[in-house]
Amino acid sequence: MTESASVQQLVQAVLRGEKRAIAKTISIIENNEPEARKIVSLIYPKTGRAHIIGITGPAGVGKSTLVEKLAKEIRKQRKSVGIVAVDPTSPFSGGAFLGDRVRMQDLSLDEGVYIRSMATRNGFGGLSRATKDAAHVLDAAGKDIVIVETVGAGQSEVEVIKVAQTVVVVLAPGLGDDIQAIKAGQMEIGDIFVVNKADRENADKAVSDIRTMLEMNTEEKGWKPPVLKITALTGEGVNKLWENIEKHRAYIKTGALHQQRRANAEMELIEALKQKITDSIIREMRQKGQWIEVTEKILARQTDPYTAADNLLKQRLKAPDKSQPEGG
Numbered sequence: 001m002t003e004s005a006s007v008q009q010l011v012q013a014v015l016r017g018e019k020r021a022i023a024k025t026i027s028i029i030e031n032n033e034p035e036a037r038k039i040v041s042l043i044y045p046k047t048g049r050a051h052i053i054g055i056t057g058p059a060g061v062g063k064s065t066l067v068e069k070l071a072k073e074i075r076k077q078r079k080s081v082g083i084v085a086v087d088p089t090s091p092f093s094g095g096a097f098l099g100d101r102v103r104m105q106d107l108s109l110d111e112g113v114y115i116r117s118m119a120t121r122n123g124f125g126g127l128s129r130a131t132k133d134a135a136h137v138l139d140a141a142g143k144d145i146v147i148v149e150t151v152g153a154g155q156s157e158v159e160v161i162k163v164a165q166t167v168v169v170v171l172a173p174g175l176g177d178d179i180q181a182i183k184a185g186q187m188e189i190g191d192i193f194v195v196n197k198a199d200r201e202n203a204d205k206a207v208s209d210i211r212t213m214l215e216m217n218t219e220e221k222g223w224k225p226p227v228l229k230i231t232a233l234t235g236e237g238v239n240k241l242w243e244n245i246e247k248h249r250a251y252i253k254t255g256a257l258h259q260q261r262r263a264n265a266e267m268e269l270i271e272a273l274k275q276k277i278t279d280s281i282i283r284e285m286r287q288k289g290q291w292i293e294v295t296e297k298i299l300a301r302q303t304d305p306y307t308a309a310d311n312l313l314k315q316r317l318k319a320p321d322k323s324q325p326e327g328g
Contacts, residue, residue: 004038007035007038007039007042008042010024010025010039011025011042011043014043014137014141015043015046015140015141017141017142019114022114022116022137022138022141025039025137026116026118026130026134026137029130029133029134029137030118030119030130030134032130040133043136043137044136044140046139047136047139048139049139049142050135050138050139050143050144050145050146051145051165051166051245051249052135052145052146052147052148052163052164052165052166053070053145053146053147053164053165053167053168054148054150054160054161054163054164054166054167055147055148055149055150055170056149056150056160056167056168056169056170056189057171057194058171059151061171061172061196061197062170062172062196062197062233063149063150063170064085064149065196066170066194066196066232066238066241067085067147067149068106068107068232069232069235069238070147070241071083071107071113072106072107072235073235073238073242074144074145074242075110075112075113077242079112079145080142080143080145081112081113081144081146081147082113082114082116082135082138082145082147083107083113083116083146083147083148084116084118084131084134084135084147084149085115085116085118086117086118086131086148086149086151087117087118087119087151114138114141114143116134118130118131118134131148131163132162132163132268132271135148135163148160148163148164160189161189162267162268162271165252166191166192166245166248166249166252167189167190167191167192168190168191168192168194168241168245169187169189169190169192169193169194170194170196171193171194171195171196171206171210172195172196172197172200173195173197173201173203173205173206174200174201174202187214190225191223191225191248192225192228192241192244192245192248193210193225193228194227194228194229194230194241195210195228195229195230196230196231196232197232198229198230198231198236198237199231203229204229207227207229211227214227222251223248223251226244228240228241228244281312281313281316284316285312294308294312
């Protein structure tokens with residue numbers, strides 16, 4: 001069997017929702033194997049049906065517990081769920097470090113739920129560059145709802161907006177600078193705000209602070225983000241969260257969805273171009289033996305990373321395009 005036929009068979013199995021094929025496909029994408037780009041290009045036209053929910057917020061606010069309870073609430077509606085739980089990268093194996101699937105064992109027994117832990121691989125915003133593609137795989141596999149849970153990486157968590165149509169920002173009372181942290185970006189991306197661990201002291205104050213900050217945002221928006229109190233450990237209030245996610249989904253279907261999809265498509269194109277250009281330059285430098293040379297200059301303080309990057313890009317732009325025949 002040729003490699004092309006093998007890829008086609010794998011993609012067809014994904015479209016049928018076969019779990020082993022989904023797992024293999026996401027692994028190929030996550031490891032950036034040679035056939036990854038071909039698989040993504042074949043799957044992409046079959047996407048766009050699932051609603052993707054981003055769950056973001058600082059570490060320690062109970063995002064994984066909330067995701068588990070939210071998935072169970074969604075399953076009550078007879079909707080299938082895909083979960084991409086993005087974990088910090090292990091410095092030893094390069095793999096996912098926390099292992100959210102261990103914390104979601106009850107869900108893993110449900111045939112209507114697929115859970116995948118992914119490492120950040122040092123991606124910005126607490127997201128792996130493969131996260132978007134993994135969400136696309138679950139979308140193509142027929143999942144009605146895809147939940148992307150990010151790591152607690154502070155301000156850079158705003159990257160989740162590139163993946164999700166509904167962004168839920170989770171906070172908890174008593175964590176000090178949480179409210180200060182979301183001033184730096186999360187306030188702008190949140191469609192729904194959740195104060196988890198609502199049984200704690202100061203939960204009402206946290207809700208009040210968030211609402212005050214939302215009112216200070218003078219940007220005109222048709223959607224007013226609700227602020228909900230939830231105790232994810234017991235499941236209290238999770239049904240209200242799902243109701244508000246459904247309301248937001250209905251809202252963006254009125255016209256905001258097309259604009260949002262256009263913005264997401266632009267961001268995906270930019271990310272793809274960045275990756276292609278970066279990979280191309282690094283590959284060429286390694287082939288010419290320039291990589292170590294430039295790295296040594298940076299170590300010796302003879303240049304800095306930004307100047308080196310500028311010079312390399314200038315050289316690249318001046319170089320003739322060898323893919324074009326002479327005289328073409």
